[in-house]
Structures are given as C-alpha cells and as structure tokens.
Amino acid sequence: MDAIDLSLVDLLRGNARLSYAELARQVGLSAPAVHERVGKLESSGVVLGYRADVAPEAIGLGVTALIGIVEDSGADSDDMLESLRVLPEIESCYFMAGVESFLLKARVGTIAELEQLIVRLNRTPGVASTRTAIALSTKWENRPQSVGPQPA
Amino acid sequence: MDAIDLSLVDLLRGNARLSYAELARQVGLSAPAVHERVGKLESSGVVLGYRADVAPEAIGLGVTALIGIVEDSGADSDDMLESLRVLPEIESCYFMAGVESFLLKARVGTIAELEQLIVRLNRTPGVASTRTAIALSTKWENRPQSVGPQPA
DNA sequence: ACTCTCCGTGGACGCCATCGACCTGAGCCT
DNA sequence: AGGCTCAGGTCGATGGCGTCCACGGAGAGT
Numbered sequence: 001m002d003a004i005d006l007s008l009v010d011l012l013r014g015n016a017r018l019s020y021a022e023l024a025r026q027v028g029l030s031a032p033a034v035h036e037r038v039g040k041l042e043s044s045g046v047v048l049g050y051r052a053d054v055a056p057e058a059i060g061l062g063v064t065a066l067i068g069i070v071e072d073s074g075a076d077s078d079d080m081l082e083s084l085r086v087l088p089e090i091e092s093c094y095f096m097a098g099v100e101s102f103l104l105k106a107r108v109g110t111i112a113e114l115e116q117l118i119v120r121l122n123r124t125p126g127v128a129s130t131r132t133a134i135a136l137s138t139k140w141e142n143r144p145q146s147v148g149p150q151p152a
Numbered sequence: 153m154d155a156i157d158l159s160l161v162d163l164l165r166g167n168a169r170l171s172y173a174e175l176a177r178q179v180g181l182s183a184p185a186v187h188e189r190v191g192k193l194e195s196s197g198v199v200l201g202y203r204a205d206v207a208p209e210a211i212g213l214g215v216t217a218l219i220g221i222v223e224d225s226g227a228d229s230d231d232m233l234e235s236l237r238v239l240p241e242i243e244s245c246y247f248m249a250g251v252e253s254f255l256l257k258a259r260v261g262t263i264a265e266l267e268q269l270i271v272r273l274n275r276t277p278g279v280a281s282t283r284t285a286i287a288l289s290t291k292w293e294n295r296p297q298s299v300g301p302q303p304a
Numbered sequence: 305a306c307t308c309t310c311c312g313t314g315g316a317c318g319c320c321a322t323c324g325a326c327c328t329g330a331g332c333c334t
Numbered sequence: 335a336g337g338c339t340c341a342g343g344t345c346g347a348t349g350g351c352g353t354c355c356a357c358g359g360a361g362a363g364t
Contacts, residue, residue: 012204016168046210052164058198059299088297094287135246145240
C-alpha cells in the first residue's frame with residue numbers, strides 16, 4: 001500500500017468504471033502495471049467489489065429505516081447475525097457498543113413492508129427489543145473521503 | 153424502467169465493472185442497446201455513479217461511528233446541512249423523523265479524530281446536542297438487494 | 305395505409321485489456 | 335565487489351470491447 005495504491009483506491013472510489021488506461025494516465029504508470037496493482041488490491045481484500053450507486057426511490061425502495069436491536073441476555077450473537085443476514089432488506093449491519101448490540105440500515109418499498117420486517121425481527125430468537133427510526137430523506141450516502149495525496 | 157433496465161441495475165449493483173458486452177449477454181440485447189440504456193439510466197439520475205467498495209481499515213479509516221444530532225429550536229436545517237456537508241468524515245447523512253433531526257455515519261482513523269469531529273459538531277450553529285454510538289465492527293454494508301426478476 | 309418515433313441490430317474502426325518477453329534496481333549472500 | 339534473485343516496471347502484439355453510424359421493424363396516431 002504505497003502512495004500510488006492509495007491514489008488508485010481514491011480514483012476507483014470516485015468512479016469504479018475508469019479504464020485501466022485512464023487510471024494509468026492519472027497515476028503515471030503503464031496500463032499493465034495498474035492492472036496488476038488493482039488485481040493485488042482486489043485479491044488482498046482492500047478492494048471488496050465495485051457497485052453502481054442507484055437512487056433507491058427509482059427502484060422501489062423509497063423507505064429507509066435504522067433499527068437498533070437489543071439482545072436477550074445469553075443470546076448468541078453469531079446465531080443472530082445469521083438470522084439477520086438472511087433478510088435482504090437489511091443493507092448494512094453494525095455491531096455496536098452500547099445497549100443496542102446491532103444497528104441495521106434497512107430499505108423497503110412501503111411502510112407496510114417495514115412493519116413486516118420489524119415484526120419478523122422481534123420474533124427472531126435472541127432479540128429482546130428493537131427500536132426503529134425512519135429516515136425522511138437521505139441527504140447523501142457513502143460519500144468517499146479522499147485518502148490519497150491531494151490530486152496535485 | 154422496464155424489466156431489462158431493472159436487470160441492468162441489478163447487475164451493475166452487483167459488479168459495476170461489468171463490460172457492456174457482458175451486460176448485453178446477460179440481458180439478451182446487443183452491446184450498443186445496453187450502452188444506450190445505461191447512458192439513459194445515468195442521465196435520468198437512476199444510476200448516480202460507480203464506486204469501488206474498499207475495506208475501510210485498509211485505508212486508515214478503522215473507526216466508524218453513528219451520530220445523532222438534535223437541532224436547536226429555530227435552527228435552519230438547510231444551513232446545518234451545508235455545515236455538515238463540508239466535513240469529509242461524514243460519509244452518510246439522513247434527515248430523520250424523531251427528536252434527532254440528523255443521523256450521520258462518520259468514519260475516522262482514530263478515536264482522537266472522532267473526538268475532534270464531535271467537538272466540531274457540537275460547535276456548529278444550530279446543533280443543540282449530539283449522541284454518538286461507536287460501531288465495534290461492520291458486519292456488512294450497502295449490500296445490494298435484488299430488485300429485478302430472479303436471474304433465471 | 306402512411307408516417308413518425310422509438311428502440312433495436314449489424315458493421316466498422318480505433319482503443320483497451322491482457323499476455324508474454326524483457327529490463328532495471330534493491331537487497332543479500334559469498 | 336560481484337553476481338543472484340526477485341519485485342515490479344515497460345514495451346509490443348493481439349483479440350475483444352466501446353462506440354459511432356446507417357438501417358429496419360413494431361406500434362400509435364391521423
């Protein structure tokens with residue numbers, strides 16, 4: 001992970017569809033060199049994947065909610081995790097410090113679907129209680145912060 | 153937005169670096185047709201961009217926190233938003249229902265930087281109070297849920 | 305029925321991805 | 335010091351891809 005790797009990561013976080021040739025121009029290496037570096041970043045787990053950023057309302061996921069989960073005393077967190085992982089509506093899952101062990105970000109199409117999700121969560125073994133906060137709007141999300149040197 | 157557009161969105165949410173030729177094969181159209189459809193999805197604001205998904209610890213952003221903000225009565229939310237937008241550590245920002253008007257997801261390198269961020273937030277005009285919860289680990293994040301027809 | 309429009313296909317051409325061969329400099333052993 | 339080894343780069347070649355263009359068929363409106 002030298003400065004060039006950081007620049008590559010920055011560039012790809014900004015636009016994952018840049019060609020290797022373009023990346024090469026930006027960092028001042030040849031295309032094959034960039035190709036090899038990016039390949040290593042991928043296989044070493046630095047770059048986990050490439051994703052299109054899509055407006056959720058446009059694909060019928062207009063309701064965003066953040067749900068905190070309090071675990072039963074004696075519940076097994078690993079089992080719970082597996083139960084959560086199965087629910088596709090849960091886009092993100094954090095294990096938290098504090099009373100609420102998990103914090104979930106969920107996206108659904110309607111409030112009715114959110115209700116169903118919450119019911120299902122409360123029925124999940126190990127869940128003592130849930131607390132749901134609804135996002136009225138997403139101002140921005142997953143904005144990449146630059147880590148490399150400033151782009152000259 | 154027909155079924156093919158949804159499939160394209162699904163495919164690109166799964167892997168934003170798929171070539172147009174590959175997308176074309178998957179949806180059963182020609183490459184130019186896919187190229188045009190994707191271009192329209194981009195310019196109509198359905199596809200907002202393409203981002204590499206990077207392991208945050210690998211780039212020195214090992215501390216994740218969720219911060220709720222309570223606004224002063226009479227504060228201007230738009231001004232606050234601009235103040236928040238300027239802080240690069242804030243990766244996501246939701247406008248919430250409930251006592252806390254905003255919910256932020258922030259990533260920093262160290263607890264000390266988190267402390268500085270919280271101090272800055274509390275000094276921001278319009279902020280009455282903040283509440284910070286620290287994520288001990290990110291189980292997963294921004295998992296795309298499939299919206300198209302099941303991939304046959 | 306004619307035509308307009310939309311949306312697709314197929315062909316062409318230049319650029320890109322990717323492979324292999326070779327080069328160079330750093331570090332280390334003798 | 336000399337030379338081995340290896341990591342990591344460049345260069346050149348080739349096949350596939352991105353992208354532009356001209357053309358064609360289906361459906362709606364008159």
